Amino acid sequence: MYEISIEDCDLEKIMDSGQVFRIRKMEDGSFLAMAGKRAIRISQEGTRLLFSCTQDEFLNFWQDYFDLPTDYAAIRHSIDPADAYLTAAASFGRGIRILRQDLWETILAFLISQNNNISRIQNSLEALCTRYGARIEPEWSSSAIHCSEKLYAFPTPESLCSGGLEGLHGLGLGYRDKYILKMAERCCGPTGKEWLKKLSACGYEEAMNLLLQEYGIGRKVADCICLFSLHHVDAFPIDTHVKQILDMHYPEGFPFSRYQGYAGILQQYLFYYKRSTHGNT
């Protein structure tokens, strides 16, 4: 167990902010977060967070995964007070953080996300993990906070390839199955690892160029990958909701220059605010 107190970190909001699809709330009110081949239980009361892992694993993985070293209050306070909508959105979304998710996993998640809804995305990802992922046996599974259900790691590119296109049927992927298979093939073997490594190492512009060459990846999906995995927080994904916000509240254009270098964080506040106040799923 590892306990920490931190401002601007609300797991429920993070879970509902649309950037991650493998965190869910358990019956006891704690959260189950899965990332790659890891799984963790986290309980939260106010600013207190209790992680079901050793200090070592917290410091080596989860701390950065949840981007805890970043000062989000400072970011919120930099917002133009005259911008009533953005001020309200940031206040409402206080606690959201931009996670640092695994690249391969994030690419697949957002390939699936296109023209899709959140519950279906979650179902598809879970089905994918159940079919092709290795079993996870977390340390805490045998302790007091047991978890009856079986947990699966995110599958490797190699395991996805092994099933071919037929192996992706029945997962609710629809026409996106061929995008997934192509991407799995892309990420296989040494050349695939090299490509992922290159993506991780380069800047925002270069990452966009590389991603946009891939089958099934357009500007919006590429921006999501840049923001939610590579942590290029100047990436500003424009989906139907954000487009509506921009049309409605920023007819003169969003003030990107004022928020240079971290507009993507504000995009999350805007997105979450709009979705939450319109009762969408």
Place this chain on the structure above:
DNA sequence: CTACAGGCTGGTG
């Protein structure tokens, strides 16, 4: 039943 999901591809004007 239809409409719609955090879009992209491929073809047309």
Place this chain on the structure above:
DNA sequence: CACCAGCCTGTA
């Protein structure tokens, strides 16, 4: 260039 039909399918 801009425009847009078609695409899979669970959910509302």
